Amino acid sequence: MAFLEMRHIRKTFGSTVANDDVSLSVERGEIHALLGENGAGKSTLMNILYGMYPADSGEILLNGRQLHLAGTKDAIANGIGMVHQHFMLIPEQTVIENVILGNRGNPFVLNLKEQARRFTELAAKYGMEVDPWCRVDQLSVGQQQRLEILKALYKNAEILILDEPTAVLTPQEVQGLFRMMRQLTDSGCTILFITHKLPEIMDVCTRCTILRQGRTVCSMPILPGADQHELAVRMVGQEVELALHKQAAHPGEEVLRVTGLHCARSDGVEAVRGVDFSVRSGEIVGICGVDGNGQSELIRCITGLLRPSAGEISICGTDCSGAGVKRILRQGVSHIPEDRLKMAVVKEMDLCENMILMHYDQEPVCRHGFLSWRAARLQGEKICRTYQVRMSSLTQAVQELSGGNQQKLVVGRELAQDPKLLIAVHPSRGLDIGATKYIQNSIIAARDRGAAVLMVSTELEEVMELSDRILVMFNGCIMADIRQADATREKLGALMAGIKGGQTCGS
Numbered sequence: 001m002a003f004l005e006m007r008h009i010r011k012t013f014g015s016t017v018a019n020d021d022v023s024l025s026v027e028r029g030e031i032h033a034l035l036g037e038n039g040a041g042k043s044t045l046m047n048i049l050y051g052m053y054p055a056d057s058g059e060i061l062l063n064g065r066q067l068h069l070a071g072t073k074d075a076i077a078n079g080i081g082m083v084h085q086h087f088m089l090i091p092e093q094t095v096i097e098n099v100i101l102g103n104r105g106n107p108f109v110l111n112l113k114e115q116a117r118r119f120t121e122l123a124a125k126y127g128m129e130v131d132p133w134c135r136v137d138q139l140s141v142g143q144q145q146r147l148e149i150l151k152a153l154y155k156n157a158e159i160l161i162l163d164e165p166t167a168v169l170t171p172q173e174v175q176g177l178f179r180m181m182r183q184l185t186d187s188g189c190t191i192l193f194i195t196h197k198l199p200e201i202m203d204v205c206t207r208c209t210i211l212r213q214g215r216t217v218c219s220m221p222i223l224p225g226a227d228q229h230e231l232a233v234r235m236v237g238q239e240v241e242l243a244l245h246k247q248a249a250h251p252g253e254e255v256l257r258v259t260g261l262h263c264a265r266s267d268g269v270e271a272v273r274g275v276d277f278s279v280r281s282g283e284i285v286g287i288c289g290v291d292g293n294g295q296s297e298l299i300r301c302i303t304g305l306l307r308p309s310a311g312e313i314s315i316c317g318t319d320c321s322g323a324g325v326k327r328i329l330r331q332g333v334s335h336i337p338e339d340r341l342k343m344a345v346v347k348e349m350d351l352c353e354n355m356i357l358m359h360y361d362q363e364p365v366c367r368h369g370f371l372s373w374r375a376a377r378l379q380g381e382k383i384c385r386t387y388q389v390r391m392s393s394l395t396q397a398v399q400e401l402s403g404g405n406q407q408k409l410v411v412g413r414e415l416a417q418d419p420k421l422l423i424a425v426h427p428s429r430g431l432d433i434g435a436t437k438y439i440q441n442s443i444i445a446a447r448d449r450g451a452a453v454l455m456v457s458t459e460l461e462e463v464m465e466l467s468d469r470i471l472v473m474f475n476g477c478i479m480a481d482i483r484q485a486d487a488t489r490e491k492l493g494a495l496m497a498g499i500k501g502g503q504t505c506g507s
């Protein structure tokens with residue numbers, strides 16, 4: 001008898017069949033991977049296990065006993081914890097307030113300081129430090145991810161579901177997370193782990209179950225030296241094209257110039273400390289660094305979301321320092337932001353409305369002051385077709401799409417503008433392997449059409465493969481500007497840790 005079993009689960013949303021007769025069997029102490037393309041039904045299955053919504057049919061057994069989950073409270077009471085693909089944090093509250101949310105016990109004896117001490121201890125144990133007194137809206141997405149993981153651990157879950165926890169973590173943080181996952185399973189915890197990164201599965205999982213279009217394809221053990229390619233083919237159901245089509249860059253004129261840029265966070269800490277660089281038409285410049293070293297603030301300054309305290313930003317020769325978002329976008333700038341649901345879309349609005357969010361008052365969607373929904377629909381259909389956004393109709397709310405399909409929609413919309421300057425932060429966040437390559441090739445194609453591309457990614461492989469030049473950020477400064485041909489993992493790794501020419505830079 002398996003420790004945890006999900007049998008013949010079916011779940012539909014209107015005409016969409018998200019899970020169709022899915023079965024899953026997990027042993028105690030396993031790290032079990034759940035694999036499948038974007039929209040395959042992974043999050044849906046795990047949300048059912050966490051009591052978020054009921055299955056239409058099927059059953060869940062824990063130690064042979066049938067579970068009846070009327071809500072997440074029941075799941076938590078049965079020792080099930082979940083880190084969601086989309087963060088469930090309250091931005092206006094502090095880290096520690098978020099941690100103890102729904103977990104307060106007696107409000108009259110609430111000792112926040114003591115809780116913060118316990119939280120900091122837990123965070124240090126797993127090498128995932130987050131300041132307990134910081135407001136959540138001040139955190140980068142990487143820090144928010146760490147917080148979500150710690151929040152679940154704080155509740156002592158016996159079965160831990162991790163839905164794409166590594167999408168925005170740096171390689172070091174991923175290793176820290178894996179150490180933590182092994183420690184947890186050694187002490188009897190069982191982990192269900194969703195990721196699109198096959199090397200991670202080889203590294204940490206003992207078994208996997210593959211889903212394709214809502215159905216179980218197979219379950220198999222992950223043995224040392226297992227074939228990643230075979231897993232990919234089983235997921236997709238056919239051969240997958242994983243080549244990157246990239247020729248040498250032919251940079252033209254300067255499109256973006258940043259000079260002497262400084263920027264402070266709202267708590268007064270200086271996050272960007274005198275940054276200078278430029279990006280020319282026809283080149284991809286990648287920024288890498290450990291999350292939280294000023295990348296996020298730098299991008300927010302360039303895109304008008306944050307006011308720099310000093311310095312200049314010029315786009316296509318126009319001074320845009322301190323300009324608003326709209327004026328900056330009108331310079332021909334496209335932005336794939338770090339947090340798609342908070343910064344790129346209005347999740348309650350439908351796909352079509354989201355497609356024209358920034359350009360509703362411009363040709364071809366707007367003619368003589370009138371909005372043409374027909375034109376908007378045509379544009380939306382084209383983007384969804386080109387970028388293979390899996391959806392049921394353009395009138396569907398964005399929040400109903402699977403995470404990867406939301407990302408495809410945002411990337412597709414931004415690339416469709418044929419931008420002069422493309423700012424892409426974690427462009428392949430949450431995408432399956434096929435979609436990742438497709439998007440990376442589309443970014444290269446935009447470069448070859450003459451776009452200047454500034455990309456930020458925590459994924460070192462992605463930065464090294466895609467960029468023509470790489471800037472390494474550490475502690476608010478640019479440590480180095482390296483040509484792609486000269487970049488090695490070791491060199492970048494040392495610079496990201498603040499080591500330059502054998503010397504550690506001060507903080």
Ligand SMILES: Nc1ncnc2c1ncn2[C@@H]1O[C@H](COP(=O)(O)OP(=O)(O)OP(=O)(O)O)[C@@H](O)[C@H]1O
Pocket residue numbers: 013016017018036037038039040041042043044045085390391399400401402403404405430
């Ligand atoms: N609340 C909802 N309303 C309508 N459709 C939904 C809802 N939640 C999920 N779906 C649909 O169910 C299907 C499976 O989605 P799910 O989120 O489970 O995919 P996933 O495997 O987690 O994909 P990804 O890798 O992109 O996160 C998708 O077609 C999605 O659009």
Ligand SMILES: [Mg+2]
Pocket residue numbers: 042043044085163402403404
């Ligand atoms: Mg998902």
